[in-house]
Amino acid sequence: MVTSESRKKLATMRDVASVAGVSHQTVSRVINNSPNVKLKVREKVQAAIDELGYVPNVAARRMGGNRSYLILALNDRARTLDNWRVGRGNDWVDQMLFGGMMACEENGFRMIFELVNAENPAASKHLAGAIASLRPDGVILTPPHSENQDLADLLVANGTAFARIGSSGKEDGINIAMDDHAAAKAATDFLHDLGHRKIAFIAGSAEYLASTARLEGYRAGMAQADAPIAPHWEQPGDFTFESGAAAAARLFASEDRPSAIVASNDEMAFAVLHEAARHDIAVPKDLSVISFDDTPGVRFSVPPLTAIRQPISAMATRAAEELIKQQGILPAGSQIVLPFELTARGSTGPAPE
Amino acid sequence: MVTSESRKKLATMRDVASVAGVSHQTVSRVINNSPNVKLKVREKVQAAIDELGYVPNVAARRMGGNRSYLILALNDRARTLDNWRVGRGNDWVDQMLFGGMMACEENGFRMIFELVNAENPAASKHLAGAIASLRPDGVILTPPHSENQDLADLLVANGTAFARIGSSGKEDGINIAMDDHAAAKAATDFLHDLGHRKIAFIAGSAEYLASTARLEGYRAGMAQADAPIAPHWEQPGDFTFESGAAAAARLFASEDRPSAIVASNDEMAFAVLHEAARHDIAVPKDLSVISFDDTPGVRFSVPPLTAIRQPISAMATRAAEELIKQQGILPAGSQIVLPFELTARGSTGPAPE
DNA sequence: GCCTAAATTGTGATCGGTCACAACCTAAAA
């Protein structure tokens, strides 16, 4: 006969109260750092808490008050699944997990991930369900959900604070992004400083605001360097390997071949390297390549990619912090810009003289 | 003046009950698929649920009943942090997230990640706090937490169901792993089939049971192939790049140099490739390399690594499923073995004649 | 020393589910 052992009963707030000889409400005040508690009492209560190893039950806190101590992070399921299937890992999820968790942990919050297919029209319903079920104190939207206004509208209507990551220019929520324009300009400047003047650009999907910002940044860099842009140097792309390869092929086939290429993400940059190898173009001797994202793979390519890193982790931390601490303090539509980072590796070098 | 808009009030079980004209308890029965509800009533209630868009509040469910609909996944913070810092991504977290989430979602559960530093002696306390706070219905331990008996003891004492991943032979909890012995043997067989007879092995840290299992598997493979093992072919290692490089250096410096190497993880295999390049040993012409893990990076190395993949995602799914559905059905100490997968890539080839 | 305002502590209701149990209804057995 197996005796189904029951769950161990843990100390409750009332237990602490009776040990400390105070009311349960006073214990609550100590837990929540309420200012109006005498030092003597606070110490007595704290001693009882330590003695019993008391930790407040988050479900009960949610029931009594109107906070859940939960932050919900919405990630794209399709993208994540896809990356995972290809065995490429998922930088976003990793870094979101980290950055978000750091901030949550420091404030007694938890982070819950929700993977929602962005292409699914029922995404709103999915989010609504998660909110009703968990009642999170804040929601973090990651690309491409950040661009989905339906979700934002739902959150506004529902009265749930939210932050968008990797998106800017929106008029509701808190928006955290890096300066894509400045980053693309920095990439261009970097190449220019190496002596390059014939610099091409492979763009990302137009649905992402970041894509156009990067294109503009590239143009600004070229303008400042007083370097004219040949028409075919601005190649379209959609963040996929294939589109990068096609763009590279077009650039290599052209008359006025660039000596450097700025790719809007790592994957397209990998494609450029691949295509360059096929055309016997040596990197970085004959061609420099620089890209956006700085995903884990960049250090394994041949040569390793010089890349600009989006501060995903820092953005997640900031998002969580804002949602936790500053609720209602930052006005809706606030824009927060975090710095990017350019890491030079083997794929860039001086311009062929 | 900013009017702090309050949180939208959502439908409750009582709301549904009054719309459907039944008691709240009947609604609860419908929600929980209780068998004793008349079809007519069930339909009426379901209609009311749909009409109001009702979703049960998970915190309230936890309060009333003794289930939280939460699964806690314990990952190593140090390892994760480190990986992330090196920009290498974190396969484990990615796949745990996925595999676990799939299973949770299908059963109305949520998964919460907890990052705990395994080297910190307060790990138990950390876990105890998380349990007291969240009261999860199950906990999943990942390496190296899987090997920490203190944690398991705590969970047993506490009456919380748990599953270990990547660990076997334990007498409590549910243990899910791949067959490391068989996998190592398969790797050896694979090389043997390519004509190799001089096969070396670089071991992992001895603290991991998997390490010894892999070593044994290698030996079994060699024995079956009737290939003698030169003493220095069994090299120690600790899963780090440095240890892999040192092991490779020793192997290359030796008289009876192997034509193939089985490395206990990808990182040490990368080190082998690195060291081989330094010694002008061509891979796979002069040396074949095969490794464990099959992390995202393997396809970016030169050449891409032939590797054995641990079914992390599947293990996480299984772990979550067992914790959710089978609670108390599987006896403590159950062992579940999931299949591995060997993917051949460029780092292995026929033995030099 | 007295009165008032502020600081500190305590009381009971409440959140939204589940649980235990009582009440009712139905159909098969006596």
Added chain:
DNA sequence: TTTTAGGTTGTGACCGATCACAATTTAGGC
């Protein structure tokens, strides 16, 4: 027809926090 067992529905207590508010203590000003 009556009994009985079982299926079906309803009732009120309860989980463990917080909230609103009442009660008490303390401190400041006269």
